[in-house]
Amino acid sequence: MTQGPSDPSGADALWERESEIAAAEQAIERLCAETPAASAGRPARPGSLLVFTGVPGIGKTALLTRVRRTAESRGCTVWSARGGETLTSVPFNVVRQLLQPALITLTPDEARVHLGEWYGIAGPALGIAEPSGPPADPQGVCDGLEHGVGRLADALFPLVLLVDDAHWADPETLRWLAGFAERLDEMRVLVVVAHRPVDPGSAAAPHLDRIGQAARPSASLKSLTPDAAAGLTRARLGAHADDPFCRQVWAVTGGNPFDTVELLAKVQDQELEPTESSADELRGLNRSTRGGGLLARLDELGLSTRKVARAAAILGTDIPLDVVAKLAMLPEEAAGRCVEELRVARVLARPGAQPGSLPDRLEFLHPLIASAIYQAIPSGTRTVMHGLAAEAVRLAGQGAAAAARHLLEVHPDDDPELVEQMRAAAREHLAVGAPEAAVRCLERALREPPSDDYRAEVLFELGCATLLTSPARTIGHLREALAASGLEGKTRVDAVCQLAQALVHNDQLAEAIQVIDEEAERLAPGPQRLRLQALHYMWEGIHADEEDSTGRSRSLAALAEPLTGRDNSERALLIIRGFDAMTRGENAELVVELCDRSLMNGVLPPGLGWTDSEWGFELLMMLGSSYLFSDRLDRAESLFGDALRVYQAKGWSGGHLALAHAFVGFVLRRRGKLADAEGFLREALRLADRVGSGLPMHWDAACMLIDTLTARGHVAQALEIVERYGVTPPYPSTIIMPDADSVRGRLLIEAGRVKEGIRALESAEKAAATGGRHNTIMSTWAADLARALAKDDPDRAAGLAAEARTQAERFGTDTAIGEALRCAAALETGQRAVTLYAQAAAYLEASPCAYEHAVARIDYGIAARSVTELTRGLALARACGADGLVARAEHVLESGRGLG
Template identity: 30%
Template sequence: MSSSPHENSGTAQLPSLPWPSGREREGDTLTTLLAGHTAVLVTGEPGSGKSEVLRTVVDRARQSGTTVLFAAADRLDGAFEFGVVRQLFEQLLADAPPGAPHPLLDGPAAAAAEVFHPRPPQSATPAQADGAVLGGLHWLTVHLAARGPLLIAVDDLQWADPASLRWLSYLLRRAGGLPVGVLATVGAGAVEPAQRELPATVLQLFRQRVALGPLGGTAVAAMVEQAHGQAPDEAFVRGCRHATNGNAFLLRALLRATAAAELTPTADAVERLDALAPAEIGQAVRAVLANAGPAAVEVAETAAVLGGTPGTDLVAGVVGQSEAVVEDALHALVESGVLRRVGPAVGFAHPVAARALADLVLPSRRQRIHLGAARLLWTQNAPEDQVAGRLLQTTGPLDEDWVNEALRRSAAEALAAGDPDGAVAALRRALREPLPEGERATLLSMLGQAELASCVPTAVRNLRQSLELSQGAAARTSAARRLAMALFATDSYAEALDVLGRTSAELREAGDEHALRLEIDYIYAGLSELATAAAVRPRLWELDLADAGGGAVERPLAALLSLRAAMRGEDPAEAVEFARRALALGMIPADDESIVYNNAVFALGAAGAARTALNYADAAVAEARARGSVLGYAHAISTRANANCRLGRLAECRADAEAALESLREIGVGPHTSHCVFPVTTLLEARVRQGLLEEAEALLAQAGLTGELNLHWANDYVLLARGWLRLAQGLPERALADFLLCGKRSGTRGMAGPGFYPWRSEAALVLVTMGRHEEARTLAREELELARRWGVPEMIGVALRALGTATAGRPGLELLREAVEVLGESDARLRRAQALVSHGAGLRAAGLVEKAREQLRQAVSLAHQCGASVIAEQAMEELRATGDRPRTRTFHGVDALTPSERRVTALAVAGMTNKQIAQHLFVGLRTVEVHLTNAYGKLGIAGRPELSDALAGPTAP
């Protein structure tokens, strides 16, 4: 403190002590204002750092030599007269013990001594005594100011006692020209004229105001870096700022929690911020609420437990108070800065404060709040998901009749909307209630169906229990079929057959029509295994569409019969007609979702209607996606992949097959299961046609398909595709062995027709390379006979090409010419490209160079359209042999992307977020991120903003 009375002409320069983080601008403003000896009021919500800023100003002033009088007002001290004044002059109290004279308390300041050492009242009136005290205190202040610059600082002025406020008002009115600065802080709402604790007349005497608003992004980033010792991602900074709304106290508490949890301040950690609700924040909020009254406390805690922005009517209904009482409490809470109005609703100003306060509410009370909200919403006929959302926050059992109904309705609505996760949550909660066995069986069946979209093994457990508890033919049929579907996905065919067989026999004894529906699935499952195929085939051959009696079973029976027609290979029109009947409601009908319908689509492809098959599969993909059926989506997109392959659309085929495998992986269906074998093999075929032999071999190894294969019929297709790979690898003996084994196995199943597996033609082509022409011609003639009886141009053309290749001279050329013509009548572009190469090669060998070039150029063009680089290269080699110089393609940019990368980037360009893309494609978020990262690298771009231009505007699949 300066001792010279002549050093009071200005405030000494404050040293450059650091301001609280993010408050540098406000601190510098305060420094400038106080240097002018004015009165400054600092405002801001609780936790904004008002006290910290004020104490920094006090510390800086003291270090500069300024005399500082400091007081911190408290609500509990408000009843003590001149309580704040006593704090301001407490050093004088220490220097002047009772009864001892003090120079500052003598003379004009004698009356001020009454504040510190009150004596019995004299003859003066209270008003006169009060005036004398105020005058004495003012003289004392002037005397102190005469010795040097003086700063009077009061924290939380709203809690100051009335007598101290009178003195402060007296001082501010008479402080002009004195080297006295006055600095005070007030809490949220205290600057309003109606504030009871702080008269407006006092507030108006503060000529300057400094408001502490929310901390900005730069300040938050600095605090995060200080807490974690590393620079944070922008997304993490945004997350922290959103959670705390830039409130300094809350931000520090949150960052202590993030540091204790060892979070890395990156975008990946943002979601974990929602789980952090430090107890110290909850206690601080409670301290603020204590000043707002008991009704406000209950309202605030109810709003915190309800979360989000509940309507005021909902809060009032749960609290059980009148709307008027609740409105008064809400007004106080909004004024205090705890809550904010959002139209007819309320929300916490700081999300982390809401979570922290909710955590302090006893669990039993939290349950009562959520149950009360759910009950109120139920009586108001609110949407099912809103009611269920409250019930899911309870632990139960609640034992109220409406609870189970509300949860069941919510689950059904979620399933219909394609939200299986929402359905699973509602059903699991419902199953914690006391239920009759029949109702429990229904809910378990629904739960199993929903879990097929997330975890098939878990679905199996619940579906088993559902079947055990189910009652009635319809319920037992549904439960048995759903369980069998889940068992198929885990390759538990023996158990699936047992479930279907036992339940079907049980219902047949009762004369129930549902027995036939179960038998259809039983026959289909039996055909898939060699061990049971012979046993079910007689029943398959004798079935007739009339057996369905025109009822709902007609469609699945027609699907099975279309498969039978394709297996026999006698009448493609019959196969197509049965397939159309089967698919009247699509490939995955809502009333009868079953894999048996997939086979109707396969039958269409085998019968030469591949484009029709593609249309059905395409519609099924969209339907499964909308319904949220991951297993249905995987089956549908696998089927579409195969149809695309048959049509020579290899890029589309690869994208679909990869999407199917990713989806199956997401729900726990392993890569070695039969459900994965089909998309794996379709992808294998596409890779072989594209010349990606190393990738094809790796795919086989990953799926465990390089050695001896089990007897499931999906592996018949593996043998065919693996034979193509072995031939492309220069291993004709192994290729021939695979083709012949494919024929043996499919023949045992009764698949005489060549529509599915033209193994004879493929084996004949291998035999030609081995010089065994007679054996080749025998197989090719046999297949051509079967193909002509089947009457499908694609299969006839395939057999003609094989026989023409195995036949020397002009007869062979004529067969190859016919193959090209016949295949021109089909949609099998890839097969036609192969025939064109074979015909062109034969013409060149016969010396018909010009005709050869014409055929080979067509082959190159068609092969490139299909994306079949192997066939294109074969055609170009033949062209070079004729003396032609064809140009090869060079692939850059977009052409370097895999099919899956194309799909993901196209959806990103369409505006979907990574999470939306993952949901759309039924894959994990990490999968989407990996595909995008790989695509950015291949396209040579930094990220999304450049993606559209790099892709030249692709369309979303």
């Protein structure tokens, strides 16, 4: 027979759990062995994650209790939390249970020390700080929580976190826990998670799958064998319990540990002899543990006690006695007496309560009991009790968000007060980074329903709440809001702008422009109409396949020409006009002058910042890109650097931060700091991958990284990025910067796939002609195609090089002219080539683009047979991190062939 635990009489007796206990003890031992002194000067020992799964009553909670005792005996700090069946709609409920008890004992200054710069981002989600500013970014909040727990783990080492009933944890906690589990190699903490198996289609399944995949190990708990059930029976009732009785205990419980322990407790209460003659009574006793038997036991305890049990079931976990009393409509002292009866009846527990005192907090002895009581409450009664609970929670000062989970269960009743409560709750949820919870509240408000005067406003708020998670749903809500009456003035224009943005994100650019145009026609001349006109040109300006690009540019130029930048609508049009001029390759001085006019004393004006919602970040990306491709890398670097700092400070860890990393990285690429650029661009893609897949930000960041890796000479790595992100036609309907076909074509040629590369460059040529985009730095196809065709089609190559030089001189930057001269030199021989290479090197030396200068200097050194120029170019290439270029120059210098 399997040997039982050292304390077999305990309600949490653990039989046949030796391997799980051993795994936990080993994890605790590893954690405690890694002292701060031992880890000095080297990375800390990796954190650990254990996951225990199993059906209800299989012993998961008992196992976590054993882990707690073992950890505490070794001097560990242990924090624990539990999901609740009725609390899944409460955002950050479980993570608050886990962390709040420790954090609320700290002063704000102490909490700031532990959370660092994430205090203002993660603090509101934890309930220890008031939210401020725009809605919090959900991914940023998760990142802040990860950072905070990591800091706390270092400060309170060794730290053990226990999460029970994770299948009932709220989605926000599960999202954090899944991300945290995947980063435990960087932490000094043991995490132990227990949950039931879940339906693969449930909302919790993807998060629990990620947690399980990160576990070391993940164990599925099994039912007790007949021998273990017999051992537990004899340990509890005495060695004289006979075999038929023990066998019947196992048969009626199916080896479920919870049912077995509860059944044996009832055998003791009934003073049954554990012999074969009593075995027939076991089945009836077992039925009283769950379902109807449990409810019958409650009825026997009296009406007041049953009301307290129901009130506790409505409230869920970590149940306040004062709120239970209000909900049961009993004096608190009377409710306390009922609680004591329920404790004796093994229904409720009073964790931490002193004997003879009223407990502040209650919990059910087991979730199975809570579920049975909750589900047995008649539907109508349950609805009324949730309504009363919402009022009790509100009177207790817990706020609209805390009351909202109860209001979600109340039947619609045309109640305008409920609508306002749900709208207030939605604002609270958005402020802490829980948009899904906000959506649930607003959808419930719509079912109430709101009055006709407010319906459009609720729909607008719902559309804004879903913008980050579901553009398609946003489109539906905002279209409905605009079709209803009630949205007027600036609010209506805001809704139109949000709808257009959602349509763009859903790859419906033409529809976005149509929506803007229709609304603009309704408005009289003024700032709001000018705002819509600016957005029209902005979205149309990033369309890769517009039919009349020349006509659009002409009308945009006419509209922007007299503007002075007196308000943000005018400034936006100046930015859009500057971006259009840049992409078309108009004079760079004009581009910079237009962009400068959009600023106030060289900085972004109020209302046009990176986190301001009225215009969106796309406009400022246009501004920075215009500087970037016009050789004003200083201004581009300042703008994109500000974006990075602002998004990090605000905790915006999603697409905004991904694009900020991408453009900061591409500024570094243009400066020739290729290794640094690669780091930023890889981080951009990592951040973008957390948001989704196949998004416009992926295309931009991937093309920037491919271009950078190609410049470094890391062709195989660049091809791997092409494959991973599918950088092949068809491309999105929006402009990709740098041009995707140009980047891909150059890479394919470098990889020796010349014919494929030429086809890609010819596609770029065709797209440039259609869109009128002739910036030879943003779209480098002409020079690369000319070099590729030089041998087999020299006439066409010469024509391409000549046209590229014309366009470059029209644009007028040192980089554009230098690159065009280098292309022309590649098609010449003898002294003519040397002269052109010398001119190219001179222009590129004056440009801010160090890599291009290094290429030109090495090309010049080879053509002129100059060791001095080659050596100078080699030093530049090394400084840039251009490994392929370094190898090329070193080979020529080492061979000495053709050098003077």
